[in-house]
Structures are given as structure tokens and as C-alpha cells.
Amino acid sequence: MTDTTREITLTVNGTERTFDIEPQTLLVHALRDELGYTGSKVGCESSLCGACTIHVDGRAVKSCTLLAVRYDGAEITTVEGLADGEDLHPLQQAFQEEHGLQCGYCTPGMMLTALSLLEDNPDPTRSEIRDALKGNVCRCTGYHNIVDAVERAGELMAAGEPELSGAD
């Protein structure tokens, strides 16, 4: 600990966590290294790949270029907060069914970006899905099955599958 260390509180997937942090620490590293939420990945550290996408106060953001100290008090959802106990979130279920992931490194970020889209637009067209995902790089799938998965998740969510549980 140094004299620049600050104490902050984050509510991550519904659990309040208070901890000390250096002012230069990025939000993604605070989550991964300090709190152990390693589901959010780091692929570029420059807001270009989307692997670190999380929800902050209900909005999808790339957490690799945000300073953690500025988010004192924020509500955060990471991929670990998507499932409801053993029940997968419709997005998780759809990614599995549609083979929307291969190596899976982009997948947490993809799903959190897609969740924002589906919250705003529950029945997007394929091209709306593609546009919404343009900040998230996937090098494995060629995107086709990811688009299928987001479409399918939209259907599942509309059919009243369990809502996102982690953040409430």
C-alpha cells in the first residue's frame, strides 16, 4: 500500500465489495486481480477488442480503459453474474446451442454487449446485431453463429426465460 491508495466500493453481481486500490489501476484489473472476477478478459488494453466488456450501472462498457477509482459506488455485472445458480442465462444457453463460441476468450464480452442490445431492442435484425457487435472482435467463429446465438437469445428472453439475476 502506498499513500496514493484509495478505498472504493463496487457492487459486483449483487455483492458489495470494499477494497483498496491504486489510482492507476484499470477497472478490468481491479475486477480480475483484486476481486477475482476473472471472467472478464483482457485482449488489447485499448478499447478495441471488447473482451473486457462488462456492465457498469446497466450499460455495456469496455473496462480496460477505465480507472477503477472513478467507479466508486458503481453497480457492476460481469459474466459470472449472468447465470442464475445452475440455470444458464438465455444468452449463455443460446451461445451453447448455436455453437457461438470456440476458444471462448471473446465470449464474456460478446454476451455482455449482446445483453445491452437485447435490453434496448429485444428483437433485432441480423444486421442490427452485427452492428451492435462491431466493437467486439472474435477471431474464431467468423461471427455467423454469434449472430445466430444473439437472435436465439432474443427469442428465449422474449419467451420469458429467467431474467438477468446477478445485478439485482
Added chain:
Amino acid sequence: MSEQESVTDRVFGSSVERREDRSILTGVAEYTDEKLPDAAHVAILRSQYAHATLESVDVDQAENRDDVVAVFTGADVEESGIPNDIPTAWSLPGLVTPQYRIIATDKVRHTGDAIAAVVAEDRYAAHNALGDIDVTYDRLDAVTEPDEAVDSDVTVHEEAPDNVAFDFTIGDADAVSEAFSAADHVTSVDLEQPRIIPNAVEPRAAAADYDPDSDDLTVWMTSQNPHLHRMLMSTATLGHPEHKLRIVAPEVGGGFGSKIYHYPDEAITAWCAKQLGRAVTWQATRREGYITDCHGRDHVTEAQLAVDTDGSIRGLRVETHAGLGAHLSQFATATPSYLYATILSSEYDIPAIHCRVIGAFTNTTPVDAYRGAGRAEGIYVTERIVDAAASELGMDPAEIRRTNLISPDEFPFETSVAMVYDSGEYETAMDRALELVEYDELRDRQRELRDDDRYLGIGIANFVESAGLSPSKAAGELGAAAGGWEAGVVRFHPSGTVTVACGTADQGQGHRTTFAQVAAEELGVPLEDVDVVEGDTDAVPQGMGTYGSRSGPVGGGAIATSARKVVEKAKRIAAHSLEASVDDVEFDDGEFSVVGAPDRSVTIQEVALEAYLGHDIPGDAEPGLEATSYYDPENFTFPFGTHVAVVEVDPETGEVDLQTYVAVDDCGEQINPMIVEGQVHGGIAQGVGAALYEGAVYDDTGTLVTGSMNEYALPRAHQLPDYETDSTVTPSPHNPIGVKGVGESATIAAAPAVVNAVVDALEPFDVDHLDMPLSNERVWRAIDAATEGDS
């Protein structure tokens, strides 16, 4: 039960969901950076210049920081007395092999060369301390292009004054000369295949833990081949005893070739752990990855095709300068030589081929195999020049291809570049692709649209891929320093469940699912009773790893071979307990029964228990029920297919709109069609990326201009279409399960399909070739140059 039903009932061949997915989807899957959360962090200082003599490296200030544990230089590594020389794994006649140290000592040869390593308490401290290292450089001129390197005053390695690492030829030059004199027409194309930066989304990483008391060194790392990494670290860089070294590839976030190689970084990380006696971890930043992950391609080629007016190809002559970068990576020599020149026949009967490849050192990131490796570059040459010939002869590109296809009755087919193709129904796959894309209608539409100044282009690419790499003996004769086999273990437990181990290593392909399918099918046990272990040198006896589309054919072959050995042994035990002769016992769907007396039967699980009890087994049998195989393939396997791309080019902006993409692939038997299709999709995206967006660029000083995802354009969701895929199935006769492999096929086909489509669209502008990437600017300039005279 109809035959149809019995086929779909098989677990081999069905699209079962992946068992890998749940832990990834819930965020609990562990990648390398998550393995040692309390470890100290390593950061590596890279060279500021692409080419320079190191005058001094002063680390005092960095070392004095409170949060820094230690700082090491190349001299420290050298003094430790380790072998410190990353080798190439494939020798060629006359090959020059300069030493490749894990940290540079006297000279740096590209901007990714390591100069020092910092170990600090956390990742920020490690990176911050890099700025406190004071390096004095004596800067040298740099050379970056392979064709320029061979005539340059710049010398990358003193051992190769002309920068030539090798000069490779294959084929019959005289036969080619005769073919060219006899042919009606000669088509020439000069082309470049730019560097591709692989961009696995997970950056390379390593985490090492060392126990000085036992001398056990464990390294978790982003590896496509843990056993190769172990062997190389043991024998070539660290000198740590192989039996005291454990390499684990946990979840790995994509590779595409880039995680095959032994890089300095994991050796540095492991060496630091040993020096300090504490756990350390390292992960590349994306920028660091761009200058250190081996790039792909980098070819400058002149090609000529000798062809008759009816489209019959008589000969092909190719000369290529291949960039190798600043150091020889493991397959840097094999990729542009044997993996490239031997596929130039594509799907065609070409009576004479000659190819020369000059491999050149440059002050750039090392170049090695990237998805499609060598085969992609070779097929690109042939499929481009066949299109160019069609255009010059006024033939339809589909027709010239059809004229030269190898027909099904010609297999095994020996090409004029030393390959023996296994099997194929090339025309069936091509017809299917043309039918799916509605080729004839598209040609009509193309004509109509041109009347409205709209430019549609249709691009066809046929391909053959040599997959699986080769049998060990053949590879050895050609210079390989490694075998071509794969190890597979099938082990029954006494309770009847099964563990399978394989020496391949997954980076997203879903091996734990597909290998379980192979074993469950062979053994007749439920899929959920089979567990698959991979990626850990302590859990798998030996292995060659995952690359060259080899996991399905060679890894799958090893598992099937072991499973069959297990069934053989189980059959003897079953015969013993059924009191029948072995010849009278048949095995079907997990059950042994006596021919003609089906009620006298025993399940393979019951046999497994008996095998481990050992109470009542044949006198000459050992207890236990498991088998290990080192499956060495008879030959490569040869996936093939036809891809068709349809584009519209906007003549005002040069923008290429990829509208339709049809892929018909034949990868032999499919273990899991869903996974096969996923591999094809991903492969297409990488090929389209190369064709339209990617391509690394260096400036004259050797600085990578496309040094981040900002400058290097990766294809994104909104830039790619939905893909239409289909397949034909021609089982490989060389393979126990008929599998040919699919990892690289689509990448090989997609780049020439898209480039052919764009060039086809630009036919009215007399454009006969454009080099990748076909950026708006490049396409617009070509149109502009053609129309300048008209305005």
C-alpha cells in the same frame, strides 16, 4: 431400424453440444493468466529499433525501485550457462541457423527482440520499471522486404551476408521448360501475400513455478503443443531436465499457429522463476503481441502458367521470396518450402511444376506457420493464376478449372510436386458450390448490372490441403526434427468409465467433445462416460500437438487405434468368460456376444471390471484394460473443396461489398458436423480478413506501422456476411476413422475466392490482378488508373 437411422444414432458424426462451453460461458474456465494469481509479474523490454548494436544496458535505476524484485539482461542469461538457442525444427539443404537467444546480448534484429526482463510485485510495477532501464543503441539500417533483403547492404545475421537463409527448389525444371515451349499461351502474374498478424484474442502468456528442493519446474502457457515446448525448453533454451519440467496448456484463447512456437518469453518467465525461486507470471500486451507473435505469409512471387487455348494446363513455374523475419522460428523453413511448393498443383492435373523459394532474413518479426501455412500461399498462387489465364483466354473461370480437375478414378494421384493425393470427388464439390451460389444466374445478373455501371464479381477458388503433416519417416527424410505421429491413450476404469488422453492441445476446436465422440463410438460406451485429458505433459505420455489440421486425423487416429486395441484385449477376456473361442465372439455397441447365441453376452464395462480384478482372465493376459498408441499416419490427408465469393465493387469509392459466400468442403468423415461448420466459418473470416482488411506494414526503419488493432484492421461482425456452407464426404483411405481434417481449409480457400471475385468485378476496367488487402483505396486507385485515359 433403417440404415439412415442407424447412421444418425451414432455418436460419431452427430452434432452433440460441446462440453467445453459451460465453464467458459459462466466465466470460470481458467486461462494462463488466471493460473498463478499471487505470482510476481514479468515485463519484458523490447528493442526501440529494428536493427542496432547494443552498446550498454543499464538496469540500476529500475532495480532500485521498491516494488521491483529483479531485473535481468541478456548477459545474466548468458552467464547462467543455459543452452539459450531457440532452434528451427526443420532443416533444409544449406540452411543458415544463427543463434537465437532468449534475451539479446550484442545486437537487436527486430523491434520485438527482448533486451531485459523485470520481475516486480504486480503487473503495473513491472511495466512501469521498464521505463527506468537505460539502453544505449548504435542504430543500423534495416531491411524489411524479402525480395529487397537479398540485394541489400544491410546484413541481419553475419552468418548470412546476403540475408539468404535457404534457397529451395522442387520439381523438374526441364519438364517445365518443355511445357512452356509447347504451350499455346503463357500467363504471368506477379503477386505479394502480405504479412498476417494472427491475433488470437487471448495474448500469449506464461506462468511458472519452481520448487528448488525437488527441481520441479511447472509452466502453464498458451501452447498448441505442450510436449514440444517441454522438449525445446529442456534441450534448447533452459537446459532443465525434461522429466522435471511440466508444461500445461490450460484453456487457450485461440492460436491459429501463433501458439505453436517456442518464443523467448516463456523461457524468460521460467528462467526468472528458477533464478528467484518464486512463482512468476507474464502476459503479452496486444502491442507486444503484434511485434512478437510470429506473423504469417510474407511472400513476393512471380508465377507463370503454360496453358493451351482449350484451357489445358501444361506447366507452372513459381519463384518466391519468402520473408522469415529476424530469427528462424520452428516451422519458418518448412512453411514456405515443403508446405507451400508441394500444394501448387491444387485440384489440377498439372504435368510439370517447378518452384524456387528463397528464404530471407529481414529486420522484422519472425514469420512462421499461420492458419493455412504454406498451403494457403500455394493455393493462392495457383487459383489466382488459373483465373488470370481464364480471363486471357476468354474462358469462364469455372470451365478452365473443370478442364483440369483430377478425376475420381485417378486416385491415388501423384502430383508433379511430390504429393500423393488420397481421394477426392473434386467435380462433385465444385458443382455443388456452383449450384448453391446459382452460378449461371449470377453471370447473367453480372452482365445486366454492368449495363447500369454496377460491378458484380464472382470468385471461385478450388483447393486441396495437405493436412495432418506427414508420416515421421518421410518428414525426417525431408529435414524435420520432429515426428509426425500422435499419442493417444484409452483407459477403462474398473467401474466402466473411460479416460482418453491425447497429445494434441485445444485452443477452441472442442477436442474434449470430439475425441470423446471418437472413443465412445469405438468402445460402445455412453458419451458422458468418457473423459478427455489434453494439454498437460504430466497427464499425457507424449504428443506432437495441434497444428496443420492434424488433431482430427492424427490425434483422432491415435485414439481410435488405442480404442481398437482395448476392444481386442477385451474381446479375449470376454471370450474367456463366455467360454467361447475369440473367433466366435463379436463386438457391437459395447457388447460382446457369441455368434449364433446372442443371449450369451457380456458388456465391455463388465469386461473392464474383470480385467482389473484379474481373477478370471486368460492365462496369457495381463490384468488391466488400457492401450497407448503412437499413431503414425501413412500419408498426409487431403481435404478439398470449392468456395465461391460474390462481391459488388463501388467504382466511386473502391469499396468491396462481400454479399454472398458459399463454401463446400470435403474433410472426409465428420466427427461433429457442428464443430466442422464452426471451423469453416472461422476459417472463412480469416481468409476474407486477409483478402480485404489485414496485412501488416513496416516502414523503412523496420517499425511496424500496423502496430495495434487501430491500424491493423481485423474483420468485424458488420463487415462479414452470413456464410452458406455445405459438404461432401469422401473418407480418407489413409485414416482409421476416415477423417481428413478441417482446421485450415476455409482460410486457404477464402482469400483467393474473394480476390478472384474482386478482380472479376473489375474486368471492365482491365484490372488483371490486385494484391491483398483489397482496401477501398487500392481498389479505387486501380479503377482510377484504368479510367484516367477515358476522362
